[in-house]
Amino acid sequence: MLINLISDTVTKPTPGMLQAMMTAEVGDDVFKNDPTVNKLEEMMAGLFGMEAALFFPSGTMANQTAIKIHTQPGEQLICDKYAHVYNYEGGGASFNSGVSCRLVDGHRGMMTAGQVKEVINPPDFYHSPLTSLVCIENTTNKGGGACWDLEELRSIGKVCDEHHLKYHLDGARLWNALIAKNESTLDYGALFHTISVCLSKGLGCPVGSVLLGDKELIGKALRVRKVLGGGMRQAGYLAAAGIYALENNRERLAEDHRKAKEINFLLNGLPYIKKVEPTETNIVIFEIDEKQMTTADFMDKLNKNGIQIIGMGQNKLRIVTHMDYTDEMHGTFMDILPNL
Incomplete structure (x- = not known):
């Protein structure tokens, strides 16, 4: 038995999902004529109480499009040092939009x-980049699936309003946060200018993310998606x-x-584990006590038992549960685990 805990992106469509895909009504989405894509976008906009939505091949493309429509070359966005848009999108903020990232040690x-x-640059000080965007990631990947406090997000939103900044949410795993904290999609839709949400992680889809915003922003996003090569034809099979x-x-x-928390509890009681981050x-995310067992030996033992996990760098290992x-x-x- 192979147990793949590398990511929640490794899931396969269920029989019910495959049936929905096989029977989808499709058209050409580049011409906005795919009825199933249109239905998905309308459904997503309604869930979040936002005006419009746009289907994307990936969360990275959705995030990069949001950055592009909110900024101009030479400007700067603010994000945490762990943010996905900074660490895991190939330097896209600078490559695609010509903006720099002001990292916060959160x-x-x-x-x-x-x-x-504290890190917003004075808009009249032309020696520094003009701050134009704040990016949030919920849940935080490098932070071990941590969930933001909604009131803190609202406070940051007020700061954005006061300083005329745009506010984007990378909600790749927002569905997890909503379930964990019993929050509403409408709470988030009322707070951010744009939101990207992933369908191919915890929800188990093979492909796809959606970007949400007002009609004007999503109109701009459609043009950027085209430039980035994200237009798909009979995408209704994926939207289904x-x-x-x-x-x-x-x-x-x-x-x-529940399963992740049970793994966390077990790891915390094992002698060869140095530290386990809180699991929400x-x-x-955890670290091996190298005096008891090397990380390489630990990974090798897991592989021999048919278990796959991934390293996060800096001696941190990651387990991700999924459907x-x-x-x-x-x-x-x-x-x-206790018998390695």
């Missing part, structure tokens, strides 16, 4: 309104998976969170 990928306010996921796979994220959702990680796999993994 806690587990989360910064405060005060920290944001997204519709199915929204209707069937959101509540079950609690199961992933489906990501467990294809079954109860049987969970029991096996929990039996193997």
Whole structure:
């Protein structure tokens, strides 16, 4: 039995999702004539109480498009030092938009309104880049699936309003945060200028993210998506998976969170574990005590037992639970860990 805990992106479509995909009504989405894509975009906009939505091949492209429509070359965005838009999007902010990132040293990928306010460059000081955008990631990947406090997000939003800054949410795993904290999509839709949400992580779709905003911003995003090569033709087959996921796979994220917390609890009691980050959702980040067992030996033992996880750098390892990680796999993994 292969147990893949590298990421929640490794999931395969369920039979129900495949059936929805196979029976989807499709058209040419580049001409906005795919009825299933249009339905998904309308559904997403309605969920968040926002005017419009646009289907993208990937979350990275959705984030990079948001940065592009909110900034001009030479300007600067503010994000936490752990942010996905800075660490894991290939330098796209500088390559695609010509902007720099002002990094904030937050806690587990989360910064405060005060920290944001401190690093805004004076708009009349032309020696420094003009600050134009604040980017948030919820949940935080490098922060171990941590969930932001909604009131802190609102406070940062007020800072953005006061300083005439745009406010973007990288919500790749927002669905996890909503379940973990019992929050509403409408709360987030009322707060941000743009939101990207991923369908191919916890919700189990094979491909796809959606960018949300007002009609004017999404109109601009459509042009940027074209420039980036993100226009797809009969994309309704993929959008159908997204519709199915929204209707069937959101509540079950609690199961992933439960399993991740059980793994966290077990790791905390093992002698060869140096540190385990708090676990709120489906990501467990931890470090090996090199005096007890080397990280290389630990990874080798897992591989020999058919278990795959991933390194995050700086001696940190990551486990991500997901819908294809079954109860049987969970029991096996929990039996193997104490006996490595």
